[in-house]
Amino acid sequence: MSSLEPSRRDTRLDPYIDQYADRTGSMTVSAVRALFAVANRPEVVSLAGGMPNIADLPLADLGASFDQLIQTKGVQAMQYGSGQGELFMREKIVEVMAEEAITANPDDVVITCGSQQALDLVTRIFIDPGDVILAEAPSYVGAMGTFNAYQAQIHHVEMDEDGLLPDALRQAVVALRAAGKAVKFLYTIPNFNNPTGITQPLERRREVLAVARELGVLVVEDNPYGLLTIEGEPIDAMRSMDPEVIYLGSFSKTFAPGFRVGWVLAPHAVRERLTIAQEAAVLSPPVFSQFAIANYLDNFDWRGQIATFRSMYQARRDAMLDGLSAHMPTGTTWTSPNGGFFVWVTLPEGLDSQALLPRAVNERVAYVPGTAFYADGFGSRNMRLSYCFPTPERIYEGTRRLGKAIADELEMHATFGLDTGEHRHTDRNLGPAPDVS
Template sequence: MSSLEPSHRDTRMDPYIDQYADRTGSMTVSAVRALFSVANRPEVVSLAGGMPNITDLPLGRLGDSFDKLVQTKGVQAMQYGSGQGEPFMREKVVDVMAEEQIRANSDDVVITCGSQQALDLVTRIFINPGDVVLCEAPSYVGALGTFNAYQAEIHHVAMDEHGLVPSAVKEAVTTLRAAGKRVKFLYTIPNFNNPTGIQQPLERRRELLAVAHELDLLVVEDNPYGLLTIEGEPLPALRSMDPDVIYLGSFSKTFAPGFRIGWVLAPHAVRERLVIAQEAAVLSPPVFSQFAITDYLDNFDWRGQIVAFRDMYRARRDAMLQGLSDHMPAAATWTRPTGGFFVWLTLPEGLDSQALLARAVSERVAYVPGNAFYADGFGSRNMRLSYCFPTPERIYEGTRRLGKVIRDELEMRATFGLPATEVPHTQVGGPAPDLS
């Protein structure tokens, strides 16, 4: 044997396992991303992903506009930029936030690579291993992944049909602090929560902020869907009522996700640390994307485009609700969202959404099992259904296929006398809507 050859062969699947940082042990593959390879097959009706439908954008005119941008400002647009984001982009963000009654100074805005990076930066500067983050039950899977990556302890707080329950927030903070835990912040999606689609009414927002003020509890408001209301006008953001709220925004849902531009609006001292963290991560957010989005906001009817998106998503939401009403068994319930992208369905007792997924895919329909939106194993009787991307006809067909899967499972269990499986779950949003 040559002296240059190793004396033994490492047969582990990952030979670097002993070299990773401890925090990588809590990193997991996103349940949504894991479904992409299946859900993107053309024969499958995907009710899984939360991809916005951007086909209604004026793509031809946008192409001409961006071509002109490269020719006239290409040298600046394709160069490095400010770690905080370009001043003109931050000013436009202030204009967009004013649609939800937020008054802000552009100096307190930090542009990020989508709101997902905004959430990562906020978590990075606040969370030490073992610190507690409060989240809705259920909560956005991408947020849970971020909190896990920084070794936070995630504590879910109860929701009802109006969103987070303020008394439950108070009880959780009081109990955790009495146990010696450090509760760093409350993370909430007040507008059309991902995954339930529930919106916090105005009075509930006031109650929640009053509890946070009483407890000296930092609130992080994630608001990608606020302008995409399909019934009524947008509600005032939490940040519009309290300048201490850290606000996360994005152009991914109201324009296009491919540009990867989001932002954080934070108190001045927090902003300084966010900029330092941002520069360490990416030096500067995408400069060309900032030029492109600013060009769009300056030269296109972006408010009118949002109205068009609302109409489109309303038709898709209605198709899903009608399909669920027509095809689900009587014991199933679901939320009735007034905006956003998602419906939260609760299966009849004894069924497990994770166990049903393989059968659903074989019937050419996909969804996200509910346990992906919990850090504590709950949600097994739930599933998130997305209506944002398929056509109304495809959505309705998807609910028919899904209903068949659920009814077949119920029939099989009845035939063989199988007992109900006790699985942890949550039912949010009340009974199924009456669409007759």
């Protein structure tokens, strides 16, 4: 280089870019978390996040009970614990799972830092880069983030109003194996699927399990909402029908998320590897949280508290469904969940939920665009609405604002002659056509 030529020095925003592991390239920001700055503004009705409403918990009594816990068992509760989780907590978890007809041994339970870590550990021990995970279409955005972080390929399996389609599952497995792909497991949320709110009936669960057994596909059942059914009793878990199912549970929705206690119920050999992975990750799950939740289960009417939550969420769900019926333009459809936190909306043809979001935020309402819940580009006509946290009055008002945003978008399309025909992705319409007369 001539001494007269200027020296060049490239600059980067991240000076460590060449040092990260390849798998970090698959990590993306959660679409739900990305909305927090907007959704948390007080003037915005947030129908975006799935944050449980815990205001109905007996907080004063819980505080006094936890104070007594620290006085009597503080030395043990604030110490390191077992990598698998404390035995007394695993015994309590077995009692909770019995509510959904699961018979289990505490020795086959591994306690985790929320069910999100349970999902991470299961993925860690089964997935090599390029392996395939089957998931419902659409599926939980947090699960797909975990799968992507371990460089898995996510293949969606079609759903209908009763959940995962057994024939579609069979076709997917056969085609993927014929293409030389390693199908490691099926990830499913059979109760009040996140994001659709759809529940698999008992017979559909049996059919899905029969296909999985026939083809030798492991089933991972994620069930954070199962006890929060609104009408009727909880449906028996898939794990209750097949002891080879890996079951993920959590206290985040039925008690409080701040304790970060979830669990995995797995076949014994899998449990051994999960415990090793858990110890490598955190040494032991939060011991104080385990003492606190066991204390709650021992000394409070936790079944009665779940009934209180069910009634509270029913009022919120009804407000959302009433609001959608009152305010959505013709051509909009949605699901009608019997529990959980979410409703899945399909927009009129030609509309895009991501493009609509700025207009909705301008109307002071937030939601999660549907593409966040797919790994294959679908979902552009869909959105997930959450009814778990705002008051019924705020939810109803939120649907009014959203309906105005959609109507204004439709008017703009009509005014400027924009294409309102078949959308570039033919998204799955999982909701019945509503009566908006």
